[in-house]
Amino acid sequence: GSCLLKGYHGGHVVIRFALGGCANRPFFRIVAAHNKRARDGKYLEQLGCLDPLPNSHGEKVAGLNLERLRYWLGCGAQLSRPAEKLLGLAGFLPLHPMTVTGAERLRQRRRREGQVGTAPVEGQGTAP
Amino acid sequence: GEPAGPSPTGPRPAFTDEAVQALLYKMTGIDLHKVFRPVQKELKPPQYKLMTEAQLQEATRKAIEEAKEKLVMPPVLDEREPIDDVLAEDKFLEGTETTKYVFTDLTYSTPHRERFIVVREPNGVLRKATWEERDRMIQIFFPKEGRRVIPPVLFKDEHLGNVFQQDRHEDLLNRCIAQFEPDSPDYIRVHHRTYDDIDKHAKYDLLRSTRHFGGMVWYLVNRRRTDGLLIDMINRDLLDDATSLITLYHMLHPECQSAKEAKEAKLQGIDLIKVFVKTESQKEGYIQLALQAYEEAMATSTAS
Numbered sequence: 001g002s003c004l005l006k007g008y009h010g011g012h013v014v015i016r017f018a019l020g021g022c023a024n025r026p027f028f029r030i031v032a033a034h035n036k037r038a039r040d041g042k043y044l045e046q047l048g049c050l051d052p053l054p055n056s057h058g059e060k061v062a063g064l065n066l067e068r069l070r071y072w073l074g075c076g077a078q079l080s081r082p083a084e085k086l087l088g089l090a091g092f093l094p095l096h097p098m099t100v101t102g103a104e105r106l107r108q109r110r111r112r113e114g115q116v117g118t119a120p121v122e123g124q125g126t127a128p
Numbered sequence: 129g130e131p132a133g134p135s136p137t138g139p140r141p142a143f144t145d146e147a148v149q150a151l152l153y154k155m156t157g158i159d160l161h162k163v164f165r166p167v168q169k170e171l172k173p174p175q176y177k178l179m180t181e182a183q184l185q186e187a188t189r190k191a192i193e194e195a196k197e198k199l200v201m202p203p204v205l206d207e208r209e210p211i212d213d214v215l216a217e218d219k220f221l222e223g224t225e226t227t228k229y230v231f232t233d234l235t236y237s238t239p240h241r242e243r244f245i246v247v248r249e250p251n252g253v254l255r256k257a258t259w260e261e262r263d264r265m266i267q268i269f270f271p272k273e274g275r276r277v278i279p280p281v282l283f284k285d286e287h288l289g290n291v292f293q294q295d296r297h298e299d300l301l302n303r304c305i306a307q308f309e310p311d312s313p314d315y316i317r318v319h320h321r322t323y324d325d326i327d328k329h330a331k332y333d334l335l336r337s338t339r340h341f342g343g344m345v346w347y348l349v350n351r352r353r354t355d356g357l358l359i360d361m362i363n364r365d366l367l368d369d370a371t372s373l374i375t376l377y378h379m380l381h382p383e384c385q386s387a388k389e390a391k392e393a394k395l396q397g398i399d400l401i402k403v404f405v406k407t408e409s410q411k412e413g414y415i416q417l418a419l420q421a422y423e424e425a426m427a428t429s430t431a432s
Contacts, residue, residue: 048234054227056278059247059261063269066244067235089248090231091215103224110223 011035015047015072016080026052030064030083032072047072050086064090141379143204143346151376152342155369156199159337160188163195201342205311213256221252230257232265240266259312274306283307283318292325301340323347332360349377355411358401362418365425371397374404384408398423 011034018040021027028050033043048064055061069092073079079087081098088095141148179187225248233244245257245265257265267277281287283304291300301322308315323344326332335341348354354377361370378387385407390400398419405415 057264059228059230061230061232061265061268063232063234065234065236067237089229089254091246091248091254095218095221099224100220103221106224107220 008034008036013044013072013075013077014080015069015077015083017050017082018043028052030086032068032077035078045072062086062090064092066092148346148376148379149201149342151372151379152201152345153199154372155345156339156341157337157366157369158192158195158199160191160195162337163198164191199337199339201339202305203310204343204346207313207316208259208309208311211256211258211262214253215246215256216254218252218254222250225250230261230265232269234269240270263309263312272306274303276307279307279314283314285317285321288318288321288325292322292329295331295334297322297326297331297334298338298340301335319343320347327353327356330356330360332357333364345373345376349373349380352377352381352408355409355415358404358409359411359414359418362401362415362422365422367397367401367422371400374400377404377408 013032014035015030015032016039017028018031018033019026019028020040029046030048030050031043032045032047033041037043045068046065047069048062050062051060053060064087081096084093085096085099087093088099143149228250229248231244231246231248235243243262243266245262246254247257247261248254264277267275280303282291282300288300291297301319304315304318308318326334326344327348332344335344345357348357354373358370358373361367361373374386374390378384378390381387386404389395389403389407393399393403395403401415401419405412405419409415
């Protein structure tokens with residue numbers, strides 16, 4: 001048999017991003033792999049890709065093989081947090097609570113900065 | 129645009145009806161030398177074969193069948209309705225992202241028409257992708273031969289004129305079929321421009337014996353601009369094609385004068401053309417001249 005067949009004790013399958021590409025040019029592959037494998041190492045199956053840099057039409061292109069994703073989720077694979085957030089944005093899963101929280105925090109920070117800019121004397125604004 | 133609504137005598141014949149297809153196919157003609165004209169491919173030295181008469185006939189028959197395959201007409205469809213379907217509105221996401229995300233379903237077994245392609249806008253709205261976005265994404269992930277992700281500049285209106293001046297209508301239409309879907313507005317626009325240009329300069333022979341001829345005839349007959357084509361056919365002594373053109377016209381516009389007269393009198397051949405010319409055509413003078421010239425030629429050839 002192949003000496004690369006490594007069995008893991010107590011490991012589990014995760015669906016996560018594997019980083020590829022070149023310097024200053026990232027490219028993520030959405031991949032089902034064992035938990036203990038290297039981030040960019042041998043994976044079980046590639047389920048899609050994500051290009052984090054916007055293209056000439058101003059869009060970030062992502063592909064998801066939903067059928068195989070459903071298979072691995074049915075087999076009991078877990079998702080990494082960025083993968084969950086991406087699938088929430090895509091509409092496949094409900095929106096991740098941290099996405100909502102992040103949006104809320106960003107809005108508060110911007111409001112605080114806006115108030116600091118307009119009224120430096122006032123001090124802390126209405127932010128809780 | 130094309131006249132819509134059911135005609136009083138029954139449902140309007142469609143492009144795909146057997147009778148219509150038979151007429152269009154007959155008018156297309158099969159010129160083997162043009163169909164199997166050498167296409168720009170890798171250069172190979174010509175092959176010579178020694179055959180008996182029977183084998184030559186067999187080879188010609190097979191060539192005609194292959195030509196029929198090549199002459200299958202591309203579909204003529206109505207323009208597709210734009211998609212604007214919103215799946216979710218999450219307004220609180222506004223401001224977190226600066227660019228939109230386009231998600232494509234990469235399941236291999238789904239047909240491209242049913243594939244899910246959704247866009248998450250920076251303002252948080254999750255909507256279905258427009259047709260242009262769909263075509264681009266499908267070409268990125270499932271590339272098709274001869275199709276580019278971004279449509280070439282050639283298909284813009286200002287550059288079509290150059291192509292028409294070089295008489296490359298057929299190449300343009302072949303590239304258009306490779307690049308666009310049959311129901312996309314670009315496909316329809318390029319085809320209509322090409323047909324208009326051919327009609328304006330009477331270059332009908334460029335498309336004869338190609339698979340685009342049927343589509344062109346369908347376009348012209350629906351808009352009742354058949355005069356130029358009729359003159360061209362009579363000048364080339366293609367009386368059968370002229371009669372089938374007029375039969376098709378009557379099938380599509382059964383309420384016109386000449387259709388009723390033809391149905392009553394059951395006219396054939398040159399009489400049908402004369403009736404049509406009297407009632408329906410705008411360039412009556414030219415067609416009468418052409419018919420006269422044809423009849424004189426027939427008379428001299430039978431006399432001599």
